[in-house]
Amino acid sequence: LSLADLDGTASVIGRPLQDLQVYLLDPYLQPVPMGVPGEMYVGGAGVTRGYLNRSELTAQRFISNPFTDNPQARLYKTGDLARYLPNGELEYLGRIDNQVKIRGFRIELPEIEALLTQHPNVWESVVLVREDEPGDKRLVAYAVPHSQTSVTAAQMRQFLETKLPAYMVPNAFVILESLPLTANGKINRRALPAPDLKSQLTQKYVAPQTATEEMLAQIWGQILKVELVGIHDNFFELGGHSLLATKLISKIRNAFQVELSLRELFSASTLIQLSQCIEQLKRQN
Known part of the structure; x- marks a missing residue:
């Protein structure tokens, strides 16, 4: 060695x-x-x-x-x-047994884990499928940073978005000091905590200010089933995924009469960015 x-x-x-x-x-x-x-x-x-x-x-x-x-x-x-x-x-x-299927896509969990540990500030990681609400399967990544370093959910998301298709990027990221282990030293996946999205929302919340932001926040709330949506919140960090993104694009088309592509949504995934993108499309029309 x-x-x-x-x-x-x-x-x-x-x-x-x-x-x-x-x-x-x-x-x-x-x-x-x-x-x-x-x-x-x-x-x-x-x-x-x-x-x-x-x-x-x-x-x-x-x-x-x-x-x-x-x-x-x-x-x-x-x-x-x-x-x-x-x-x-x-x-x-x-193991190949760690292959899962979500919304019609076959996903290799070890592949996501291997790529996430390539982030310079990530020491080890685990990715699993959680179904905290019946019928709503979501990918959640758990990461332990290297000692003397730190990493944020946004940094990990941006890192994976350059390496993976959208449907393989986890919906939520949880940062831990260490991964829980079983008595024989294996990762105890059952002991991994559910992502606490509500606490993240409260810490970051900045209220919508324009008419477009207010309308967009209402649409997000309906689709993502969250009560409070701020202008700096990220659609995918709130639990959005490719299927819900398609639904969002349809609702935006009906509400604002603009054609938004999936690529534009992924590149403007916060509410304020998406609002600005919609305003620009309206001016072009």
């Missing part, structure tokens, strides 16, 4: 042994590009013929190797998520 390994949070597992092959594949069994997460499949001399007296599990885990002409060759489906680093080594990202 090097000092860089000790200071980093990545789980680098090195390179395959000479008599083994490791493939990182997408759900269609196609190799993924370097740096892109994929499920790890192992082939070669070390792969066994299957599980003893468990034919169904063997059929699930041991598949025919599509990368060789040998009809007897098999690949073992590990269920692990990993990616290749530029130096050719493998970085372990977690």
Whole structure:
């Protein structure tokens, strides 16, 4: 191990042994590009013929190797998520079981966690799906800053927005001094607190002042089910997501007779920014 390994949070597992092959594949069994997460499949001399007296599990885990002409060759489906680093080594990202589906999008939680820990001020992170209100599933990121540093939810959101599609950016960010652990040292996901959006609202609240801001605050309140919306509040930090963003654009079209794109909403996500964007569109019309 090097000092860089000790200071980093990545789980680098090195390179395959000479008599083994490791493939990182997408759900269609196609190799993924370097740096892109994929499920790890192992082939070669070390792969066994299957599980003893468990034919169904063997059929699930041991598949025919599509990368060789040998009809007897098999690949073992590990269920692990990993990616290749530029130096050719493998970085372990977690179990494929941590893949979730929200509003029709399939999301790899370990991929978000791995990217969030690339932020220079983030030491470790956990991302999970919370359903604190029935039927309302939201991505929540928990982050522990490096010692002697600090990080804000806005900074983490902006960082991920440059690296991920909008539907994979968490709806809320919670900053912790440390992640809760179970008795055997694993992260206790059940002990992670719900994001306290109301307290954040109270601390930041500045009342709407123009007619456009007041109308927009009412629309946000209806869509996000919050009572108080200030001009510096962020639509996505209040719980907005891509589906609600589409609904917001429709309501803005009806209320202000302007056509707002999803891209414009993501780049002007606070109430005051969005209000200014609407005013500019009205002048253009």
